[in-house]
Every structure is written in C-alpha cells, then in structure tokens.
Amino acid sequence: MTKPLRIGIAGLGTVGAGTLSIIEAHGKLLAARCGREFHVTAVSARDRTRDRGVDLSAVRWFDNAVELAADSEIDVVLELIGGSDGIAKEVVETALANGKHVVTANKALLAHHGTQLARAAEDARVYLGYEAAVAGGIPVIKSLREGLGGNAIDRVYGILNGTCNYILTAMRESGRDFSEVLEEAQALGYAEADPSFDVDGVDAAHKLAILTALAFGCEVDFDSVSVEGIREISALDIAYAEELGYRIKLLGIAQQSEGAVLQRVHPCMVAKETPIANVEGVFNAVVAEGDFVGRILSEGAGAGAGPTASAVVADMMDIARGSTLPTFAIPAAQLAPSKGTSMAAHVSSHYVRLMVTDRPGVIADVAAALRDEEISMEAMLQRGHAPGEPVPVVITTHATTQQHIASALQRIEAMEAVLEPPRMIRIESL
Structure with a gap:
C-alpha cells in the first residue's frame, strides 16, 4: 500500500x-x-x-x-x-x-x-x-464524463433543485399555494431563510451551466442561461396541469443545435407518464440522451450531508487511485468557445392561464391575438359561468416560438377584460 x-x-x-x-x-x-x-x-x-x-x-x-x-x-x-x-x-x-x-x-x-x-x-x-x-449523491459527472464517453450527447436535462421539487410536489399533493408551502419547506430545513437562489432558479442554472460544458465540450457560460423560477406557479396552475395530464417541474435543459447551445431553466409541464414527472419531493434527476446509448435517467438525493459527502469521497477515491481526467472531459484548451443562443427562437407548446371578466367577445379577442401571431390553439378550458365576474380561462397551444407567444401575451394583457398578467408555462416533450 x-x-x-x-x-x-x-x-x-x-x-x-x-x-x-x-x-x-x-x-x-x-x-x-x-x-x-x-x-x-x-x-x-x-x-x-x-x-x-x-x-x-x-x-x-x-x-x-x-x-x-x-x-x-x-x-x-x-x-x-x-x-x-x-x-x-x-x-x-x-x-x-x-x-x-x-x-x-x-x-x-x-x-x-x-x-x-x-x-x-x-x-x-x-x-x-x-x-x-451537481445533483448531490447522483454520480452524474462521472456518468457523463466516463460512462457515456463513447456518445455524442444530444440533450441533457433534469430536476436540479430539490427545494423547488419539494415545493411543487407538496403544492400538488395538498392543494396549497406557493407561499404556504415555502414556509413549510423552510421550517423543515429544505429551504434557506432567504430562498431566492433556489426558488428563482439560480441554483439550478449554476448546475446546468456545469452539465452543459461537460456534455457539449464547451466553455462554462452561466451568463447564457435563461432563468425563470417558480414563484408565479399557483395551486390553480397545478390543478389545471393535473386535469390536462401534466405535472409541473422546474427543469434545467441544455440542447445543442447547429453549433449553438440553448441553456434554460424554467417551470415546465411534462406528461404524467414521463419518468421525470414522477420524481418527487426533494429528489433530483438528470437525463442524458446519447446518440448510441439513448436516454439514461439517474435519480437520487440531490443534497444533504450523506449524499453530497458521498460524492466528495468518490472524487478523492479517483485521486487516491491516480485515476484523473480533464475537468470537463477534454483538455481545457480544446473547450469550444461558448456560443449561446436566445430563447426567442425556441419552439414549444404552451399552457396559458388568463383571469378575465366573463362577458361576450372576450374569448374571440384572445383567439384573434393568438391568430395574428400565427399561434394555433390546441384546447381551451373554462369552468363556470358568472356574467360580469372574474373567471379563469386556460388555453393550450400548438408549438410556436417564444417570440410569437410573448407578443401575443403582451396584446392579451392589454385587453380591458383581462384582469391580471397572463400565466404561461412551457409544455415540454421529453
């Protein structure tokens, strides 16, 4: 020895x-x-x-x-x-x-x-x-750098913050709203006294920037990550998601296209049958999609003394064995200059919730705003009939660009019958 x-x-x-x-x-x-x-x-x-x-x-x-x-x-x-x-x-x-x-x-x-x-x-x-x-006790770094080293990675994504996942899970299970569940998470030690880094998506964005460099052989570029948190997610949104066959998760997603990488952290609606939709509580999960191996999901405890210390010791074991590799799988001098891309051209379907005054013509005006931005509605939900009173209206759209949906929502928000800013959540096909 x-x-x-x-x-x-x-x-x-x-x-x-x-x-x-x-x-x-x-x-x-x-x-x-x-x-x-x-x-x-x-x-x-x-x-x-x-x-x-x-x-x-x-x-x-x-x-x-x-x-x-x-x-x-x-x-x-x-x-x-x-x-x-x-x-x-x-x-x-x-x-x-x-x-x-x-x-x-x-x-x-x-x-x-x-x-x-x-x-x-x-x-x-x-x-x-x-x-x-990244992801506490889940050996995702070793998996990307070594286990999947024979693959070109097409996409990497995951639940990268256990605090947010706990809050969204508890909101769905209890029907309570964000602020109440956040207080519970703080009392249980799952959220900090100042939870901003977690609930505003910054912590997940830090981890995504690291995964992106490792997966795609590029320089780390945190400034290119598009970041949204979960503060605006309501119990009403979660209930509608369930009715529509979705669950809401805060995901970090990185995908390369034509030499550029789009990095984004935001709430997503994912189909209930999707494996990542069933990762609950404080657990994390990371999915890597390789050209030869296909889709690999790793799930486990993303924080805490034991899981995180386990990952620290795993790195020390590599050092003790003399088994060391370049930090991001290839020599740093060969890391490609970061070439981030804007969210504006990103294409996805969307969930949109409006609070409107129940009166004739409102839905026609909303449909016209979507039509003018070449956005096609997939489905619409309206519960109850209360002439002259506020009612929620939910619309799901077919795929469109972020630029088009943003323009449509700006027009819709300006309508007299729309009583609060529209809530939009992207629907992800995973």
Missing part, C-alpha cells in the same frame, strides 16, 4: 462534517478499494468549539483557509465553503497554484469560473473534482 492521501478540509458545515463521518466509518474499506489510506491532516472553519460528531483533536487547525490550501503537508484540498468568489475562490486558486488536487461541492464557483479553474488545474497537472457540485 502506498503512502496515505493527506487531506485538508476547508469548511466544516454539513458536507464537511459528512465527509469526515464517511472517512471515519469506512476508512478500511476506502483503503482496500484505493490502495491508500485517507488521512485528514488539517481543517479550517470559523468555529473551533462546535461539536461535529467526529474527533478532531489530532488534526491541525487553520484559522485561515488559504493558508491551509498552501500547506506542504496536504495532497488534496476539499473546498466546502461555498460562494462564487471570495475565500472559496482564493482557496481553490491557491491549492492549484501549489500543485494540490482540489475537490469541491461549489456549483456557483464552477458556474462562474469553471473554465479558468480547469485551465489552472491542467497547467498544474492536478485534478479538479466536482461530482458533489
């Missing part, structure tokens, strides 16, 4: 403590599988006194995580601090500059600086592992 792998951990929150627990519980198993023992030799965190459930008495403590990253007695640095810039970025850059392997769970850092960090890792001939940054 070769010399131990010396590990320094920057950040001892949920994931850091979980990683320590796995190493403590499975030290012999890891050594047997990798041919090297795992030794945590140094840690850095803000609070030395906090009980993390593991014995740290023999471990060197650094108050400054950057100094830990430069320490000569460490082989691999685990960056488990979080954040796209600041101390987390400095820790990773320092570790790479000092010839150390890095494992991170930091999707924001990679979404904003992934290409730059990949180049730095390869220049230093060290490994930058990030299995834990």
